[in-house]
Amino acid sequence: MRFTTSLAALALALAPLSAHAADEKKKDDAAAAAAPVPPPNVSVTKHKGSFGGQSIAYTATTGETYLTDKDDKPVAAIFATSYVKDGGDPKTRPITFLYNGGPGSGSLWLHMGAFGPKRVVLPDGKDDGAPPYPVVDNPESLLDVTDLVFIDPVGTGFSHTLGGKEPKDYWGVSADAKSIAEFIRIWLNDNGRWASPKYIGGESYGTTRSVALINELEGSYNDVAVNGIILISTILDFGAAAEAQGNEMPYILNLPSMATTAWYHHKIANPPATVAEIAAQARAFAIGPYAAALLKGNQLGAEERASVRAELARLTGLSEAFVDNANLRVSPGRFYKELLRDRGQVIGRLDTRYTGVDYDKAGEEPDNDPSFYGIDAAYTSAINSYVRGDLKLKTDRHYVTIGGVSNWDWKLADQRGRDGEVYVNVAPYLGKALRENSGLRVFVGQGWYDFATPFFGAEYSLNRPGFDPSRISFHYYDAGHMMYVRPDDLRKLSADIRAFIRG
Structure with missing residues (x-):
């Protein structure tokens, strides 16, 4: 009885304190929302490298792009890193927008593992161990055939919301795609690249994002036409994969x-x-x-x-x-x-x-x-040291490699039915895009040893009625989900995508 009475007294003593703390938090949130938003944090540097056998001088721009609401108030900062060839013709030089998956993963895997001008070296098939992790020149980067933009969606990388905006507003299949589509439109405006051939591509959930994104870019009258979609380790039909x-x-x-x-x-x-x-x-x-x-x-x-x-x-x-x-x-x-x-x-x-x-x-x-535990430390180390070092970005923010989102909204914006009845399959968006854009082509890259996104699942999703198989090319690699960790497959993947873009 004495113990129960003590607990009751403690609860009564803490109740006013908890209410006070809640009020203080509301005041802090309101103050943060009212505080002036600083300008975007951006760093621009000049570089040279050899890619695909060509010597390329390029400009790297790393930092934030602000998304705004209907009142032109900044509500989100999208972190991205762009590599643009110096002197390229904006009317003919392709631009490729890349991101990873999760959902909740930053773009560091494709950036520092496959297509960026630098990459981290890993022992193939073995634990990456302890640092140092060498970051070296990457001749397999695609900069000889296309400019590159690596994008971190809200909640990943250094991307975050502003002015009291809730991050969860961006955490869903359709909401995420809308935000990336908005970023791409802003980037094209700011860089004068509306006439350029355009490619979008992602890995894992990034393939889901790509197909939801093509619906946002081409699914209305205010189109951003796309030349090609690059799907690496594909997952489109989550219902078919549900255990x-x-x-x-x-x-x-x-x-x-x-x-x-x-x-x-x-x-x-x-x-x-x-x-x-x-x-x-x-x-x-x-x-x-x-x-x-x-x-x-x-x-x-x-x-x-x-x-x-x-x-x-x-x-x-x-x-x-x-x-x-x-x-x-x-x-x-x-x-x-x-x-x-x-x-x-x-x-x-x-x-x-x-x-x-x-x-x-x-x-x-x-x-x-x-x-996964065999590679994660090396990539985290690489992106932080490279962006803060070579690209000279100054930031106190923590780079979120993966796991930065929660309670993802899987219901598509145009999908009917109650939440428990939703069959998540974005593949029909791609079939529609192929039917309505005769110049659109699709690259599909799959690892033989990938269970996160099995190759037969990708084949099944893209082999349904409504797809033009003549414009979908499949490529297979002797590795798993991130086939580029195997040096031979990095070279093959790079060569295959080069041919796809040139085609």
């Missing part, structure tokens, strides 16, 4: 990635010579006997089940007993843990070539993703 009981599509779409991974780790008996061959075998099985078996559910006969079980075990490198216990439905998490359990290893999600060691060999899923 929910009763949804059979994820098992079908993930199976070819399980087969390529089992092939890579030498878990397939009598394997074919190439990864492309095992992928072809797995595709055929996935959309044929395997899909039929899953759709039959409890009506699947014993003989057919046995046949499917045997082939599923062969393609995944797992035992027949394991796939049978899983009801022929092996989830990715179980696969990561089970494939190399006999070796005491787990495999990565972003890149299944990576392996790690868990606390123990028991359990259903890995403790963590070895293909």
Whole structure:
């Protein structure tokens, strides 16, 4: 009784204090909203480099661009880094806008890993360890064929809201796309580049953003026409990928990635010579006997089940007993843990070539993703040291590499239905854009060993009615989600995109 009374007294004592604190916070927020907004923080520097075998002099502009409301009041600062070739003809010189995914990821991965003039060097397939992480010249940057703008959406990188604007107002498929479309229009105005050939591109959720963005840029009468969309590690149809009981599509779409991974780790008996061959075998099985078996559910006969079980075990490198216990439905998490359990290893999600060691060999899923903790520190170090050093940006802000948003609104602006009934699929936007812009082409780059955005899922999304397959080109790489961490695939990816832009 004495303890309960003490708690009650404490609660009464704290109540006025809490109310006071809430009032003080409201006053601070109001003061921040009323405070004058400083001018955008921008740094401009001059550089030279060799890219694609050409010597290029270019201007780097890194810093903030302000988005404004209807009263012309700044409400958000979009951080971006632009690289523009000196002396380029704005009427013919392409410009490419790039970003990463998450949602909630900064653009540092494509910026410092693939297409920027500098890149961080990582040991391929291994943990990046401790610093220093070398940042070197990147001859694979695309500056020989296009100017580049790397964009960090609100809540990522150094981007943030202003004047009391709520960051969550930008955290949704459609809201995010609208803000990037607004940034692109401002950039074209400020740089006199409306006549330039234009490309947009992203990685992972950045591919979702690209397709939502093309709807914002070309989906109305006030169009910004685009020449090409670059999709790297593609995810457009989230309904098909949803791991929910009763949804059979994820098992079908993930199976070819399980087969390529089992092939890579030498878990397939009598394997074919190439990864492309095992992928072809797995595709055929996935959309044929395997899909039929899953759709039959409890009506699947014993003989057919046995046949499917045997082939599923062969393609995944797992035992027949394991796939049978899983009801022929092996989830990715179980696969990561089970494939190399006999070796005491787990495999990565972003890149299944990576392996790690868990606390123990028991359990259903890995403790963590070895293909992510194997690279994250190097990229974070690289972007902070490079932007603050070579590009001479002075800022006290913390660069948000990933995870800077929450409560993402997945409902599309033009989508009907209650929240629980929404099927998130932006692919129809792309089909519409292809039908309404005869000059638009699409580049799709997929890693054989990527489970975050499996290659068969990308193929499925873009193989529906309403798409012109003659203007969609698929390219495959011997790595995972971030194929550019493998030096040979960085060179191949760069060459493939160069050809795409020149085409």
